Structure formats: structure tokens, C-alpha cells
Amino acid sequence: MDEIALGSLLASTLRVATPLILCAMAGVLAERSGVIDLGLEGKMLLCAFATGAVGALTGSLPLALASALAVGLALSMLHAYACVSHRGDQVVLGVAITMTAAGLTVVLGIAWFKMGGQTPALPDSVRLSPLFNGAAPALSALPFIGPLLALGLLGHNALVYLSFVLVFAVWWLLFRTRFGLRLRAAGENPAMVDAAGVSVLTLRYQALALNGAVCSLAGAYLVLAQNPSFVPHMTAGRGYMALAAMIFGKWHPVGALWACLLFGFLDALSIRLQGLSLPVVGAVPVQAIQALPYVLTVVLLAGFIGRARAPKALGTPYVKER
């Protein structure tokens, strides 16, 4: 492989990984506080729809982002109301959000835009453009690493870089602040948090609010950067893959980042390996590479390569003792 191929492989890895990273961070925030989020897929889909619909109607990027944020927050507050306040089943809620989102986006899309569920293509002023366009030609002049850097690292939009910043921010929030310590404690031993005079309910509400905000970015990315418009079912299992990445990263933001990059790389690779025959193994079926993230996650969960330990109180609603 030459440096141009490597550069474009790196670039598509980052492009594919970005929504996964954002979504996985949303998952880490919720699950570290003790609330399972199986609704990532549905939240992302509804946020993507809000971005596409409002972006197409108003032609304004801030409004599109704001609507995604509003939808993301509303969904995570619904999540909190049902599961934290009323101790509803968190798995069932996730399934409900995902099912409703899959139907509702198509129903509203068809009713409002009459394009079979798609939204009109967004104008370029709304979509995100590459951030460092100017620097690329200058860098390409460098031998070998030039094209790699220019193609692979510099041709991206702001959200791609923001997702990396967010990983650091989530890590810092969870592991270097008092709030993060409490949030993690709410996921491990909520009774202790309560005994220390801190409200478990409030912490979980806050964690879910952050979860909704970050998840809305993941949805917005799909419409603003990946595809020019909203398309029905465009998340295509990314929410579940992000969930797998979060588990593969052992519920740690940095671990989840590596897992997302690995899954993104596999995805980018599977497209390039299509119809290609490798020296030792022969032709690798695309489906095998596509299934690999899930297989790896199952193997990890089974404890055959390391141990993924979930937060101890994950999935159990907190009942205050009286």
C-alpha cells in the first residue's frame, strides 16, 4: 500500500469512527451512572432527523444543531423520568425509544417532505466543511508522511476533532472532578452516595442530560457531515455498534475511543477488501469483517480476552431506604 492509500484509509477510519465515538461517550456517561442505554440507536436517529428537517427548512446550522440538542435532551429526560424517577425497565425503555424512532422518523419525513422519508439535501452553508483546507497542500509536499497527514488527518470537519476533545473531556469529567467521582459512585454503590448526602436521582438525571447532549452530536454528524440529507434508518445499527465499543472499551472513555477506532478501521477495511484476495487467507468475506466487532465484543464479554466489568449497579433502579 502506498502512502496515499494509507492516508485515505486513515481518513475513512476517522470519518466512520466519529459518530461511534460520540455515541459511545453518550453511553459511557449514562452507564457509568448506573443507567443502561439501549436507546442510543433511536436517540441518534431522531436527532439526525431533527437536524435534517430543521436544517432543510431553515437553512441555518445553529438552528439545526439546536433542534438536535433539544430532541436529544428531551429523549434523555424521558429516559430519566421513566427509569430513574419511576424505576421502569431500562432495557425495555431503550428498545421502545429505538422502535418508536424508527417508525416516527419515516412517518414525519413522508408527511413533511414527501420524498419517501428522506429530507431535502442540505445546502452547503448548513453542512460542515473541512477545517484545515488551506494547510493540506503545503503538507502534501513533505515526503511520505505528507500525504498521510494531509489526507488522513487534516481533511476533516470540526466535529471529527471535537469528538476527540470530547473523549478527553469525558475522561476528565469522570475521573478528575468531584462530580465525576459521584457519578461513578452512583453507578457502583448508590447507597453509599445517598449516605454521603448526595442525591442519586439528581446525579443520574445529570448523567442522562449529558448523554442526550452528546448523543445529539452523533445524530447531527450523520446529516451534517456523512450524508447530505436524512435518510430513513440511516443509523443502520451504529448505536448498537457504539454500545459494543463502549463495552469493548470496558466502560472507559479512552478504551471506548480505541474500540471505536478499531471498529471504524474494520469498516473502512471491509470496503477496500471487497473482492480482493489476500496472500495467506484468500478472499475474506466482507460479512466476516462486518460481524467482527460484534464477535470480538462477545468474546470479550465472555472473559476470554480480559474481563469487561460493568458498573456494579448498572440497570438497577435506586430505591431510597427509609
Add this chain to the structure above:
Amino acid sequence: MSVASNALPRWMDLGLLPALNLAIALAVCGVVVKIVGHDPAQVLALLVKGAFGSRAGISYTLYYATTFVFTGLAVAVAFHGGLFNIGGEGQAMMGGLGTALVALSLADHLPAAIVLPLMVLAAMLFGMLWAAVPAALQAYRGSHVVITTIMFNFIASALLSYLLVNVLKEPGNMTVESRRFADSARLPGVHDALAWLGVEWPRTPLNLSVLLAVAASVAVWALLWHSRPGYSMRAVGFAPEAALYAGIRPKRQVMLAMALSGALAGLVGVNEIAGVHQRLLLDFVVGAGFAGIAVSLIGRSHPVGIVLAAVLFGALYQGGAELAFEIPGFSRDMVFTLQGLIVLFSGAMAQVLAPALQRLHHALRPAAATQGAAHG
């Protein structure tokens, strides 16, 4: 451990509360119908007419219901064993694969009387095996069955796609599907069966799998409430520690519950592949596994409830298809929306109204008591 804390009387808990939740889901869906510019009352009337208004409509409703009985029972059996099986989707795909493999390899040489039972068995076996792996990982390695079954859905879909594209696809056929089965691998339609009896019935996808669904419901009922293994399974689901103390081995119960659950989900393959399509397709399950969660929630995980809920959902699917045909701009996805809303309000938020009902009950009870005293 928290025990269900709602102290409602039985008729409120089992009758009023679920009815209210379902009504809220329907009302919210009605609002969505209104938002997209249709008249909810007209939509409801057309939906009922489409689902039950003709013999063909009823047949279609029952055909969809057959699939939902299988996936609903699958979710319910796992639930009674204390497990949440979200893998119905993948297990159903594998069931279809098992059905198709038997049909493709044997149907050319053997008569239907041998091939059809083998196809049913293969569907159950493949579904069972696909559920057994997550079950074993849960029982012996402690990996959470919810996550592993989700992962297995994706793995199943990749496997099915690989087999169809690279192995089973008919050469020269552009669509991704297997060759058509020989005639002996065709499960007779209900119209065929009625024709043998001399009754004329419109030709629909409804096939004899519907009898299989009835049999499965009775079998699940008998197993769970009238047999020793079923009792052990429910004991583990209801109170794992007490069950362990009573000498029931929880690991085996996990395996049993998931194996049964997978076998039931696998039967979807019989209804769709052997009964209707006559060939293996890529996405013949189309969300039936997830619909099973809704069916089981509405049916309160009891076979009788599940059959009724499956007919309700079958009617929604069939009525929704008719609506999409009758009203321009009406999308069948409205039904999927309603399905999600039902899972939301009858499942995740099922207890939200309980405190209010409890207060209402308390407010009414003293009055009833004094009244009773006055009469007594």
C-alpha cells in the same frame, strides 16, 4: 432486592392499569396521525375494516399474528426464566436458515410427509442453537444475555447474508435469494386445507403454521404452569436465591429457558420461509423479533394474553398495510411507531400511573368502607 412496590388491588393492577397504558399509547399515536394531517377516527375505522372486514383481511391478520405468537412466546419464556431475550430477530433468521437448508437438500428426493416435519424441527433446532450460545455465556461466563443476544442478531444477519450471497444464491439470479424449494417443502396454505374440506377461501399467506402457533401456546402454558421443569424455571426467574436454596440449579434453567425461547423464535422461519416465500430471503424477519417484545409485554407474558396481543398486532400490521394503500401519503411506519409507543407506555412506563391510581384507590376506599358499614 426490591419487590414490586405497587399495592394496587388485583383488578386495577391487571385490568385498569394496562388498559390505561394502552389507551395512552393509542392516544399519542392518534396525535401523531393528526399531526401528519389525517383524521384519527377515519384511520381507526379503515384499520379495523382492513384487518377484520373481509375473509382475506382476517387471513392476513392471522398470518402476521402467527409470527408474533412465536416471537412473543419466545420473549415470555425467557422472561419467566428471569432473562431478557432480545435475540428473537437473530434466532428467527437462523430458524429460517434451518428450514431452508432442509428444504434445499431433501425436498427434491423425499415426500412432504417427511420433509415438512424435518423442516419444523430444523427451524427449532437452529433457533435453539443460536440462543444456546448467549445462554451458555450467561450461565457459565457471566456475560449479560441482553448484550450478547443483541450482538448475535448482527452476527446472524452477517452470516445469513454471507451464506445467501456466496453459497445459496442461484447462479444468474440478480436478487439475493436461494432457489425455489421443491413442492414437497411447501407448507400448505389455509386456503388449500379448507379446499380439501370443500370450503372456498381466498388465497392468502396464511398457512398451517397457525396451528403450530396454537400448539406452541398450549405447550408453553402446560410447560410453565403444569410441569416440574417449568416450575423450576419460573422459580429461578422469580427468586433466584430461593430457587438455589431449594436445590434448583440455576445454570441449567438458564440454558433451558433460552433454548426453548430460541426454538420458539426459530419457528418464525416455518411460517415465513416454508409457508409463504418458498425460498430463503435476506430480510424475512423484518422486526418480528422486536415486535415479540411488545407482544409479550401487552400479553403479560401469559400464552392467552400473547395470543390476543399477537392478533392485535397482526391486525395493526394488516390494517396498516391497507391504510397505506387506501390513504395517499399514509405510511405503514405509523404501525411501527405505535408498536414502539406501546412498548414505551405499557413496558418501560407501565408503573408511572400506579402511584396516582393508588391515591385514587385510597381516596375512594374509605367511602366504600363506610358505605358497606352503613348497609351492613
